Amino acid sequence: MEVFVVSLLNGLVYGMLLFMLASGLTLILSMMGVLNFAHASAYMLGAYFAYTISLYIGFWPALIIAPLLCGLIGAAIEMWGLRRVHRNGHIAELLFTFGLALIIEKVVQMSWGLLPVPYRVPELLDFPLFKVYGTQFPAYRAFMLAISALMFGAIWLGLTRTRIGLVIQAALTHPDMASALGHNVPRIFTLVFAAGTALAGLAGVIGGNYQVTEPAMAFTMGPIVFVVVVFGGLGSLTGCFIASILMGLIQTFAVVFDVSLADLLAKFGFVVTSSTPFAEVLNVTLPRVGALLPFLMLVLILVFRPRGLMGTRDT
Amino acid sequence: MTLLRRHWPWLLAIVILLAFPFLFYDWSKGRHSGFVLTLMSEIGVMAIFALSYNMLMGQAGLLSFGHAVLLGMGAYCAAHVVLLVKAGSFWLPTELVPLAGGLGGLFFGYVFGWLVTKQRATAFAMITMGLGELVSAAALMFMGFFGGEGGIPIDRVMDTSLVGVKYSSPWQVYCLVLVWAFIAAILMRLQTQTPLGSMANATRDNFERAQFVGYDPRMVRLYQFALAGFFAGIAGGLYVLIYEIVTFDTVSAAKSANALLAVYIGGAGGFFGPILGTIVVVLLQSGVSLLSNAWLLYVGVLFIVMVMYAPGGLIGLIFMHMPIWRAGRMRELLLPYARAFPPALLVLLGFVLMVELASFTTIGAAQGKKFSIAGHTIDTTTPMPWVIAIAALVLGGLWLRREARGFRERWDALMEGAKVASAKTSADAKIPLGKAQEAMS
Numbered sequence: 001m002e003v004f005v006v007s008l009l010n011g012l013v014y015g016m017l018l019f020m021l022a023s024g025l026t027l028i029l030s031m032m033g034v035l036n037f038a039h040a041s042a043y044m045l046g047a048y049f050a051y052t053i054s055l056y057i058g059f060w061p062a063l064i065i066a067p068l069l070c071g072l073i074g075a076a077i078e079m080w081g082l083r084r085v086h087r088n089g090h091i092a093e094l095l096f097t098f099g100l101a102l103i104i105e106k107v108v109q110m111s112w113g114l115l116p117v118p119y120r121v122p123e124l125l126d127f128p129l130f131k132v133y134g135t136q137f138p139a140y141r142a143f144m145l146a147i148s149a150l151m152f153g154a155i156w157l158g159l160t161r162t163r164i165g166l167v168i169q170a171a172l173t174h175p176d177m178a179s180a181l182g183h184n185v186p187r188i189f190t191l192v193f194a195a196g197t198a199l200a201g202l203a204g205v206i207g208g209n210y211q212v213t214e215p216a217m218a219f220t221m222g223p224i225v226f227v228v229v230v231f232g233g234l235g236s237l238t239g240c241f242i243a244s245i246l247m248g249l250i251q252t253f254a255v256v257f258d259v260s261l262a263d264l265l266a267k268f269g270f271v272v273t274s275s276t277p278f279a280e281v282l283n284v285t286l287p288r289v290g291a292l293l294p295f296l297m298l299v300l301i302l303v304f305r306p307r308g309l310m311g312t313r314d315t
Numbered sequence: 316m317t318l319l320r321r322h323w324p325w326l327l328a329i330v331i332l333l334a335f336p337f338l339f340y341d342w343s344k345g346r347h348s349g350f351v352l353t354l355m356s357e358i359g360v361m362a363i364f365a366l367s368y369n370m371l372m373g374q375a376g377l378l379s380f381g382h383a384v385l386l387g388m389g390a391y392c393a394a395h396v397v398l399l400v401k402a403g404s405f406w407l408p409t410e411l412v413p414l415a416g417g418l419g420g421l422f423f424g425y426v427f428g429w430l431v432t433k434q435r436a437t438a439f440a441m442i443t444m445g446l447g448e449l450v451s452a453a454a455l456m457f458m459g460f461f462g463g464e465g466g467i468p469i470d471r472v473m474d475t476s477l478v479g480v481k482y483s484s485p486w487q488v489y490c491l492v493l494v495w496a497f498i499a500a501i502l503m504r505l506q507t508q509t510p511l512g513s514m515a516n517a518t519r520d521n522f523e524r525a526q527f528v529g530y531d532p533r534m535v536r537l538y539q540f541a542l543a544g545f546f547a548g549i550a551g552g553l554y555v556l557i558y559e560i561v562t563f564d565t566v567s568a569a570k571s572a573n574a575l576l577a578v579y580i581g582g583a584g585g586f587f588g589p590i591l592g593t594i595v596v597v598l599l600q601s602g603v604s605l606l607s608n609a610w611l612l613y614v615g616v617l618f619i620v621m622v623m624y625a626p627g628g629l630i631g632l633i634f635m636h637m638p639i640w641r642a643g644r645m646r647e648l649l650l651p652y653a654r655a656f657p658p659a660l661l662v663l664l665g666f667v668l669m670v671e672l673a674s675f676t677t678i679g680a681a682q683g684k685k686f687s688i689a690g691h692t693i694d695t696t697t698p699m700p701w702v703i704a705i706a707a708l709v710l711g712g713l714w715l716r717r718e719a720r721g722f723r724e725r726w727d728a729l730m731e732g733a734k735v736a737s738a739k740t741s742a743d744a745k746i747p748l749g750k751a752q753e754a755m756s
Contacts, residue, residue: 033437035437035440035441081623084623085622085623088622088626090436090437091376091378091436092622092626094378094437094440095378095575095579095618095622096619096622096623098572098575099615099616099618099619099622100619102572102611102612102614102615102618103612103615103616103619106609106611106612106615107612109677109678110609110612110670110673110674110677110678111673111677112677113677113678114678219568223444223445223448226441226444227445230441284456284457288456289456291452292449292452292453292456295445295446295448295449295452296445296449298441298442298444298445299430299431299442299445299446299449302433302434302438302441302442302445303430303433303434303442306434306438
């Protein structure tokens with residue numbers, strides 16, 4: 001039971017972090033059709049900016065400044081890069097963001113070094129908030145939950161209650177119609193791209209000290225965020241939310257349960273020995289498979305339900 | 316004789332490739348330069364790999380992010396075959412080890428292809444990425460087949476050669492790589508002319524119409540994917556023979572990215588683009604990485620520049636000159652090129668200096684390296700070199716912009732002239748215009 005509650009809380013924290021990344025990506029992907037490989041790079045940049053800013057003026061200003069910087073970079077990429085490439089089709093856009101992700105990783109390595117930087121949780125939040133069955137729950141995780149819940153609320157209100165939100169929703173499903181009605185769809189694209197990148201930056205600010213701030217963080221996080229977006233389905237923020245939480249829970253629970261298929265078979269009186277066919281596959285324990293699960297989910301969902309959990313159209 | 320007349324570029328290429336290592340031959344010791352031979356063998360293997368990647372990207376319009384899976388699986392199969400042959404389970408000549416890798420690649424290409432070819436376009440890109448991550452995670456997990464982090468080491472001296480060669484020296488291996496590279500390249504070239512190759516083009520250009528003609532695009536994609544797996548597997552088999560080890564990096568996302576970069580930089584449209592791209596990428600990777608930490612940055616920037624300004628790749632840039640060449644007016648381009656050259660060089664130098672300064676301040680300092688040009692050690696913490704780099708970049712950029720305008724005017728005028736000339740000759744001699752375009756693609 002205790003393991004369950006603690007894992008549930010950790011899974012929620014991780015899931016909400018994923019949602020902050022994935023929500024921006026899902027908006028960009030469903031509106032513009034651009035599979036943005038550089039999205040996780042914005043997450044990394046957010047973490048590194050926050051680290052540098054927190055060295056000079058502290059963590060709290062960084063919480064605001066770093067995402068804004070990321071947003072500005074996002075707007076610049078959209079206006080001067082993507083728009084130019086747009087003429088050559090979606091594949092060219094995808095390749096452009098892919099090249100950008102490579103360059104950003106290298107630039108980060110060159111600016112901050114190859115090793116992880118000591119980006120730490122601010123002292124103000126560095127204490128255990130409460131104990132669940134003897135396990136401490138750090139206040140910082142609660143803060144992460146609060147920030148991401150706040151962002152979720154803000155996105156939801158912004159999309160459903162404001163005029164610009166309604167236009168974005170319209171452009172999400174019917175971009176041609178929205179532009180025919182006189183809305184400046186390219187400008188909305190820039191706005192959404194910048195906002196999405198800023199959100200990814202914010203995720204980096206609060207996730208960088210929860211995980212490790214290192215140059216490889218973009219390439220470990222990126223594929224998982226893609227899985228979430230595809231799993232949730234294009235054009236659906238709710239689907240994206242469910243998929244993020246699900247992914248967070250799966251990844252945390254997979255680490256906890258130390259069982260393998262062989263154990264499961266043993267319950268039915270089927271003993272796996274080293275001479276059984278596929279003994280190696282059957283003996284692999286769940287924590288070791290944990291890293292593999294998201295990609296298994298990605299392949300399966302694309303094969304059997306390409307529109308994802310709640311998507312409105314095929315990927 | 317017709318063979319000589321029609322296929323002279325291939326024969327010339329063989330002669331050049333065989334002669335090239337002798338430029339680096341150490342006559343005093345009487346042996347080849349191992350570095351050059353390994354580098355050229357690597358180029359050969361990666362060229363097969365890039366060409367097989369182009370079977371998907373160029374021919375069928377399928378963007379894969381997990382092509383290294385096929386290379387790696389072929390390599391692992393070949394490694395196991397070598398181990399079995401050494402253990403005496405069966406007999407196989409060393410020369411056919413790449414074929415074993417190819418068959419492994421074909422098998423896995425069919426199996427994985429059955430999963431991934433259900434989708435096309437963006438979904439295909441994502442599903443191959445998922446598959447790539449899946450296999451590279453599995454490679455560390457299952458010791459039996461993949462050998463974990465240590466990989467599977469082999470010994471290529473098998474004493475089962477058909478021609479009585481031991482393959483103990485890099486020169487012998489290089490010759491084997493060359494033979495297989497030519498076989499694979501010719502087969503892939505011929506494959507573009509088969510009905511399958513044409514249908515792959517058709518499903519790329521308009522998959523709905525391909526369906527109306529009565530072909531199942533899914534099957535076209537599947538067969539194309541499996542065949543690409545075969546050739547990637549051959550590359551994998553050669554990889555094993557060169558390095559005598561296969562580890563999980565052969566299936567990694569970085570290897571897949573390498574193929575993508577090489578194909579796109581070289582040009583996915585023409586058959587020979589990927590080979591050109593491979594040469595550029597491998598030389599940057601092996602040559603520049605000796606001098607600088609930032610080779611991937613240079614490749615990445617080159618890639619982005621290609622995506623933004625020259626979607627046809629290097630080969631596309633070369634072929635853009637064809638109409639002017641035909642019109643015999645290349646000479647008029649010499650001056651504009653000469654004028655654009657110094658600012659372009661300035662921008663390049665400024666950029667390289669800037670990147671190197673940045674890389675030596677952080678990574679280089681951590682590794683205890685000093686930045687030196689021609690014997691002069693440069694202190695990267697002083698502002699002076701930075702100012703020079705930025706000034707070169709900005710001034711060169713402005714100058715290049717000015718020259719580019721003049722260049723464009725000249726270019727447009729020449730193109731216009733070439734068009735008029737070619738329209739005239741084609742009207743006179745009734746040469747179909749399509750010929751020229753055919754030659755370009």
